[in-house]
Amino acid sequence: QVQLVQSGAEVKRPGASVKISCRASGYIFTSYEIHWVRLAPGRGLEYMGWLSPNYGNTGYAQKFQGRVILTSQTSTNTAYMELSGLKSEDTAIYYCTRGPRALWYDDHWGQGTLVTVAS
């Protein structure tokens, strides 16, 4: 069955960076996009960006442009999301998701990774 397994919770200081991994299994990694979405307290779901593991193409929501980098390693079926310049408002649960190409929805979700930004 399709599974997306994310790395564990992180606590970071303001200004630091965080890198979250998302290991996929149960399907052909390069046949689907990986999207990243976060859920912040009281703010609902926020879309961050997408990655095509097959081509290495990426796209980012304007809000996160310049602060987020999405990468993948096809040899290990793993995607990564790195967010820099962390602020307290970045405290959230971060999800990787699987998306059928160019259909812009998420048919499977990782379990989520809690990132806490505090001094």
Place this chain on the structure above:
Amino acid sequence: QSVLTQPPSVSGAPGQRVTISCTGSSSNIGAGYDVHWYQQLPGAAPRLLIFGNDNRPSGVPDRFSGSRSGTSASLAITGLQADDEADYYCQSYDSSPSGPVVFGGGTKLTVL
């Protein structure tokens, strides 16, 4: 402030029918882009409930249905059950700088 507008909360008694609206604009739903819906149970990751406006993934009961018209979409839940109590989010593609993907702010469904 989310690009797609949902009511913050709805409620209904077991067995009843409830609907959740999702209002967008000419750069997303009104442009003909598909609407998708997610259910997030307490403490769990969201799961896909409806894709492509009115399609259910395998395993989703037919008590859940979706529709789209103009700049809006709706999720209907019939035969309400206690374990339907969750947060529900709509999603669509958006061609403006707000995109490429936008979500509604979420609706908390309470089963009375």
